[in-house]
Amino acid sequence: MGEHPPVQDWATDFDHTDDQWAADPFPIWDDLREKCPVAHSDRYGGVWLPTRHEDVSAIAYDTDRFTSRSIVVTEYRPPHLEPVGIAPPISSDPPFHQGARRLLLPAFSPQAVEKLEPSTREYCESLIADMQGKDVVDAAVDYAQHIPVRVIARMLGFPEEDADTFRGFVEHVLKDVDKPLEQRFVGMQALFEYLRDQVNDHIENPRDDLTTYLLNAELDGQPLDIGHVGGTIALLLIAGIDTTWSAIGASIWHLAKTPADRERLVAEPELLPTAMEELLRAYAPVTMARLVRQDMEWNGCPMKADDWVLLSFPAANRDPEAFEDADKVIIDREINRHAAFGLGIHRCAGSHLARMELRVALEAWLDAFPRFSLADPEAVTWAGGQVRGPRQLPIRID
Numbered sequence: 001m002g003e004h005p006p007v008q009d010w011a012t013d014f015d016h017t018d019d020q021w022a023a024d025p026f027p028i029w030d031d032l033r034e035k036c037p038v039a040h041s042d043r044y045g046g047v048w049l050p051t052r053h054e055d056v057s058a059i060a061y062d063t064d065r066f067t068s069r070s071i072v073v074t075e076y077r078p079p080h081l082e083p084v085g086i087a088p089p090i091s092s093d094p095p096f097h098q099g100a101r102r103l104l105l106p107a108f109s110p111q112a113v114e115k116l117e118p119s120t121r122e123y124c125e126s127l128i129a130d131m132q133g134k135d136v137v138d139a140a141v142d143y144a145q146h147i148p149v150r151v152i153a154r155m156l157g158f159p160e161e162d163a164d165t166f167r168g169f170v171e172h173v174l175k176d177v178d179k180p181l182e183q184r185f186v187g188m189q190a191l192f193e194y195l196r197d198q199v200n201d202h203i204e205n206p207r208d209d210l211t212t213y214l215l216n217a218e219l220d221g222q223p224l225d226i227g228h229v230g231g232t233i234a235l236l237l238i239a240g241i242d243t244t245w246s247a248i249g250a251s252i253w254h255l256a257k258t259p260a261d262r263e264r265l266v267a268e269p270e271l272l273p274t275a276m277e278e279l280l281r282a283y284a285p286v287t288m289a290r291l292v293r294q295d296m297e298w299n300g301c302p303m304k305a306d307d308w309v310l311l312s313f314p315a316a317n318r319d320p321e322a323f324e325d326a327d328k329v330i331i332d333r334e335i336n337r338h339a340a341f342g343l344g345i346h347r348c349a350g351s352h353l354a355r356m357e358l359r360v361a362l363e364a365w366l367d368a369f370p371r372f373s374l375a376d377p378e379a380v381t382w383a384g385g386q387v388r389g390p391r392q393l394p395i396r397i398d
Helices: 019-023 026-035 053-061 096-108 110-131 140-144 147-156 160-175 181-204 210-216 226-239 242-257 259-267 269-282 313-317 351-368
Strands: 038-041 047-050 136-138 287-292 296-298 301-303 308-312 372-374 381-383 389-392 394-397
Touching: 019 381, 026 313, 047 053, 053 287, 053 308, 053 313, 096 110, 096 210, 096 226, 096 351, 110 140, 110 147, 110 351, 136 140, 140 242, 140 351, 140 389, 147 160, 147 210, 147 226, 147 242, 147 351, 160 181, 160 226, 181 210, 181 226, 210 226, 226 242, 242 259, 242 269, 242 351, 242 372, 242 389, 259 269, 259 351, 269 351, 287 313, 308 313
Parallel strands: 047 308
Antiparallel strands: 038 047, 136 394, 287 308, 296 301, 372 394, 381 389
């Protein structure tokens, strides 16, 4: 997928942007968990990969030895801007993190998300209406990848016609991580120039949206720094889009290839909330990163200052020591404390929103298309990197 050479040894030279990882990472994680549960690679200037739930959780909760000042692995080490970071609160460390996160919680509360459900459902139904009458549709390109873009644009008060621009930003930030630094810089500059224009427009023309809310917000009695506002908006724009469309797409992919589960959900729609949690566990899209604060030995691993650590929540969710029949998708699984939304202080603040979007998207899809299957399994493509989900998903409507 990227510019690095193919991986030859996953224990000593792994690369989460490799095509093999994108297509099917599950056997890679299983093998590493048995032979080398904390893998290491010299790529990206040094990066570690724990694959057991216990290790992923321990690092996620350890804010003393691991910093969150950057959560996307690249060749570039960001400047030391702790405890705020470049995109608070996801890039923030204690004690700043708590206040920055608290500011966002009202916008993502169950009550606030509930108000967004009718427009989300209406939009899903309009996308489905455009697909009616077709024998084959792309459930990723024509459906899943549109829904969170529209929801986040409305929340931020950004032009909905800029959807393709948003998708370009997502692709650059999360997928082009092995591109030359000059190319990365140009892409990031374009993102922040766009955000600057949107923020300036909101300053001149305040309205009832999340951007204006942040511009008027205070932290410890002081207005938010404009860099804080821009960084948080960038976080919401990037993190709120790819993660959710990946979850929607992976869920439709599973139901397309597993007729028994599809038929059961159509017959028992009340099971959907439980099934959603299992689909989130089994196909968790998000892997976060941390940076090692200083040289140390961690569980026998000689970690160096500024080494990356990839926190693969998807791998943790497939750990047989943490979940019974971890490699099976059991849509009525009752006990399911999965890590799809992360672990520790950075657990996703937008989980209520993501669940609503996933539920509404699946309800609308199953209501319109109770019978569907993969049109061509070999034509399904997946994004690798730190957010894994279908990028092309041809579905045959039966």
